[in-house]
Amino acid sequence: MNNNPIKEKVRTNTILYSKDPRDLSAIAKNIPCQNACPANTNIPGYIRCIYEKRYGRSYDLNRMYNVLPGVLGRICSRPCELMCRHGDSDLGEPVSICYLKRSAADLKSPMHRIKENLYESSGKKVAVIGAGPSGLAAARELSLLGHKVKIFEGNGKHGGMLMYGIPEFRLPRDILNIEVENILRLGIDIEYNAKVGDNITLDSILKKFDSVILTTGCSLPNQMRVEGEDLEGVYNGLEFMKMINDGEKPEIGDKVIIIGDGFTAMDCARAAARLGAKDVKVNMRKTEEFMPIDEKEKFEVKYEKVKFYSLVDTQRIIGENGKVKEIEFLRNRLIDSATASGGRAAEQIENSEFTLEAETVIIAIGQQPDPTSISSKIKTDGNWIKHKKDSFQTSVKKLFAAGDCLTGASNVISAIAAGRKCAHEVDNVLTGKARKDNVVRFEMINSTDRQRSFDFIEKIEIPSLKFQDRFKSRISEVETGYDGNIAYEEAKRCYLCNLKYEIDVSRCIYCSACIDVAPRDCIKMVEKIDLKKDPSGKLIETQDWNKVTGIVIDTSRCIRCGVCYEVCPMDCIYVTKTELIEYDLEG
Amino acid sequence: MSAKDHFIIIGNGPAGNNAAEVLRENDKKARISIISTESFSFYYRHRLKDFISGRIPAEDLVVKHYSEYKDKNIRLRLGQFVEKIDPEKKILYLKHMEKINYTKLIIATGGSPRILPSLTIFQDYLTMFSTYSDTVGLRHRIEKAKEIVVLGGDLTSFSFVKSLVKACKKVSFLLFNDAFWPISLTSEMILKIEENLKSHNVATFFNDSVEMIKKSKSKYTIETKQNNKIKSDIIISLMGMIPNIRFILGSSIDTDRGVLVDAYLRTNFKDIYAAGDCAQIYNPILKNYWVSIGWMNAEEQGKIAALNLLGDSKIIEPPKEEIFEYEGIKVNTSWWKKF
Secondary structure: OOOOOOOOOEEEOOEEEEOOHHHHHHHHHHOHHHHHOOOOOOHHHHHHHHHOOOHHHHHHHHHHHOOOHHHHHHHOOOHHHHHOHHHOOOOOOOOOHHHHHHHHHHHOOOOOOOOOOOOOOOOOEEEEEOOOHHHHHHHHHHHHOOOEEEEEOOOOOOOOHHHHOOOOOOOOHHHHHHHHHHHHOOOOEEEOOOOEOOOEOHHHHHHHOOEEEEOOOOOEEOOOOOEOOOOEOEEEHHHHHHHHHOOOOOOOOOEEEEEOOOHHHHHHHHHHHHOOOOEEEEEOOOOHHHOOOOHHHHHHHHHOOOEEEOOEEEEEEEEEOOEEEEEEEEEEEEEEOOOOOOOEEEEEOOOOOEEEEOOEEEEOOOEEOOHHHOOOOOOEEOOEEOEOOOOOEEOOOOEEEOOHHHHOOOOHHHHHHHHHHHHHHHHHHHHOOOOEEEEEEEEEEOOOOOOHHHHHOOOOOOOEOOHHHHOOOOOOOOEOOOOHHHHHHHHHOOOOOOEEEEEOOOOOOOOOHHHHHOOOOOEEEEEEEEOOOOOOOEEEEOOOHHHOOEEEEOOOOOOOOOHHHHHOOOOOEEEEEEEEEEEEOOO | OOOOOEEEEEOOOHHHHHHHHHHHHHOOOOEEEEEOOOOOOOEOHHHHHHHHOOOOOHHHHEOOOHHHHHHOOEEEEOOOOEEEEEOOOOEEEEOOOOEEEOOEEEEOOOEEEOOOHHHHHHHHHEEOOOOHHHHHHHHHHHHHOOEEEEEEOEOHHHHHHHHHHHOOOEEEEEEOHHHOEOOOOOHHHHHHHHHHHHHOOOEEEOOOOEEEEEEEOOEEEEEEOOOOEEEEOEEEEEOOEEEOOHHHOOOOOOEOOOEEEOOOOEOOOOOEEEOHHHEEEEEOOOOEEEEOEOHHHHHHHHHHHHHHHOOOOOOOOOOOOEEEEEOOEEEEEOOEOOO
16 A cells, blocks of 8 residues: 555545545535635635634634735635625525635634644745735745745835735724734744845845745836826826825825726725715726626725726826826727637727816726846846746746736735745755645535525625715724624525535435425436546436436535435435645655 | 517517517517516506506506507516526526527616615615506505605606605605716706705705614604704605616626617627617717617617617617706706607
8 A cells, every 4th residue: 555645545534535636626616616716715614613603713724825814804806706606696695705704813812822833944044025915925834834034025014015005994904914923923034125126136135045936016007108197196006005005195186087997996996085085986998897896896986986987998188287187088889809818898989089077097007017127137028027837936046936926916815825836836946845735635424504594594795884984084994894693694604515415326215305305406317427528527317217327416506405415214315525635745 | 580580578668669569560470579577568667656656547557458469479478587698599597497599689678776875775774666566565655654755866756756745745855966867967956956846845955965764663764964854654765777787797798887789779799689778879979878768769779679680770860969858957968858
């Protein structure tokens, strides 16, 4: 038998581990929320802990993969919720995964004991350039793995975009500071105002450290390249948010026009409303449907009386005495995109020009990395860092890059996931071996106490400040969070897709009692399972009892309600908890 | 066209009905179906306010009886909800799990009541109406009510208030002038409205807004920003209409405020058209997109969509600018024709 316990399925009591690609593929399909999360956070696991009122454990489960749960519970872009099975067209609304993540952070004990699994010191030194989410995640992981880490941060504070890009009414700074402090307490050094490429060189860092990770994010704002962009009263979104987050109160007047439709544009619009602007318009080239933000954020922006102006294209910014006065737009129509990726594109309508008055214009149309400002040695393709395929290794020896500076502007959870993965790659290089790997853990369980009635609980929106209370202070947090009772109710809604219900065909008497009580077409009479096309098997159904070779639960349709388990007269339905876990290869 | 054609119209309002009529006149063989979420046949929506206040019976609402559809071999499916459109496969998914294939489709779903984002937290306390079924229960509640508050954010709210006064109700009116639909009110207009409502003994609350709504037993109390407390048995919110397109979202059919169509009323999918209050069209005169309002516009668009579906190439002409008078208010508009 192989010494490595995870190379094959090995039974240890009722727990099995597997790294068979078919099991990994099946778990990706069966737990869609976890698969959609760039960090592969164990979502059903931490929601179950909230249901059990084990908030500290829930927080810890999150923190294994996402080092800033309290922060992400407030500002995550929630790719998981888009894939939540509860959001299927006939099943209602997705579970509020993000709010539940926040509730674990809010409701855990204030003196919660954080447990970290520390490896012995390796004697290696790693520098991380940039204390944004990617850099912090990389620094923490490397520190756990036994390396001495130092962060070089160009600004006076840590957090990167979290500190300077996101407004306090969405992310209170005490939450951010506590979670960053919990990372730095691992013995990570941090040097502030260390602007690499300006007051410190990349070469000098490379000489002193065994490896260096670049996590400088995207700091170069995209330009509109239209007339009037340099007028007084025209800001780029990042610059505007940095001013706001530094406590400045720019004079913006009553009429503010935002150009752009992403999260930064929304933050600028809401910040402008808090500065007293009476008429804030968000202008976009396509329509609301194409905005890269979720419906909740759209609602919040509209609730604060910001107006959306769709299908418009900026032509020029018109000034008077050097100051912005109005913007000229053209109307757009939607057409088929000429790009390879397809989709819809915006096309200007001829002779459709019109103007809107503005005292301030904020251009928030994204930003790019600026690697050449760090060092001219870094090979680039335009503004993009050249790197080895499927690797974080740049063209410079010992220099790695991760997060937005490598991929372009993405989202915080992707940056955290990338920082962590990059840390593992650096660790492999420094130690010459892989120390962690993903495996599937199977655990036989008797049943759950999940009830069918839980499926009919309606999604609970997060309690928020009333309109008038939002503007009393520029930093009052808008979303006030779930209390324990609400979190419990919302946690009940999770189907627990990490549970796999299966029928033991050898004991099944084909009574079809399970089919009779099934809430949807999740239990099927099957003629055969086609294993050739799909590693997890494709069910070939039949309605002819003479051809039925088995009754099978279709895990992609199963909502884990447990009613089949309850009615089975032969107890031939069994439940397995399946989890994707990170396995320590050194035991 | 052949007997294999199945033309489906979603919506049983003026646009949908006119489209069905034109289709049948020009194509005797094709299957024509109208699918409507409502359980009541084609009716005059603008008369609902008079029906609610008890001024007219239900019979006076009806435009067309069920038998008239049968006579023209048009299948009318009432009380059925289209949940999803698959424009690639040309299939409609209905809420009761039925799938229907179509060869060509006209979306004419009209509008549904708008609720202001700032009022959504009080949504459970607000009564809105836009369909016959909304009004059936409301009519009985209004009969019993003594005090009624109207949150007014559209032109019809003025005439509705007057209907309530005629029915001997004590009416309070809060004007939402900064969110008024579908026009922006000038200060002169606001003065005239206030004068007009006061002359009908309506308690008016202008330049004020809803701060809190509380419910105690069956009575509501509205607390306003100006520290007014208004008691009411029913709170009716009339904030205009928004295109009824929620079921289309995610189908790949282009939408903005409404279903985006070109001057031929074509959507971005071949064989799918939109007409009436749910369609959004670029108007080269206004240099802006517009969603049409009013019965006559809807009928005209229904006709053009049907003709183009049958192979014609008719363009919808933007209505001429005209002065429209409603409840004593003159509105300069090019897209509103009378009800």
